[in-house]
Amino acid sequence: MNVTLKVNGVAEHFAAEPHELLVERLRDGLGLTGTKIGCDTGQCGSCVVRLDGKSVKSCLVITVAAAGSEVSTIEGVAGPGGELSALQEALRQEHGTQCGFCTPGMVMALGELVESAAGAAAPTEPEIREWLTGNLCRCTGYHSVVRGVQRACATSRQEG
Structure with missing residues (x-):
């Protein structure tokens, strides 16, 4: 077809x-x-x-x-000059990636959450963890990923 x-x-x-x-x-x-x-x-x-x-x-x-x-x-996801998105940068700063295998899928899924939080109340830790239920990671333990999402949401609110 x-x-x-x-x-x-x-x-x-x-x-x-x-x-x-x-x-x-x-x-x-x-x-x-x-x-x-x-x-x-x-x-x-x-x-x-x-x-x-x-x-x-x-x-x-x-x-x-x-x-x-x-x-x-x-x-x-990255900008035209290769600059990282707010979420990618926040995950980097919070050490939310290790081996990196799951990272692309997490960025794509969590990017939707960060975008939906722009101009609204930041998602809570339980809400972020709920959003993550469809993305498995063997390395990070998710703590750093959650902190990265919180940072990205805060950055988005400051820029918005």
Whole structure:
């Protein structure tokens, strides 16, 4: 099937097999390897991307079902000069990454939370941890990730 997606702001046109997963298209078809394949069952969150602004696990999305949508991957998060987003910088400052395998999926999922908190009350620690339930990490213990989200939310409120 012929599919058109807007990926990180660029229109992509290609033929896709009916069973092709979005994570496969991103990694193998478009070379966007920041989106990781972990469990292949939607449990680990390493493949999270934004589909029309909402966090989704791309290992559970059939590419043809996403036709006509906008997809944002970790490669599209940094600014035009390569500057880190507020969330990426906050995670760096709070040591919220270690091996880094889960980081792209966490940034994509948590970015939605940080954006939704802009101009509103900062999410509480339990709310952040609830948001994280779909993203597994073996290294950080999540404490540093939570602090990073809190820092990013505070930065966003100051800049907003």
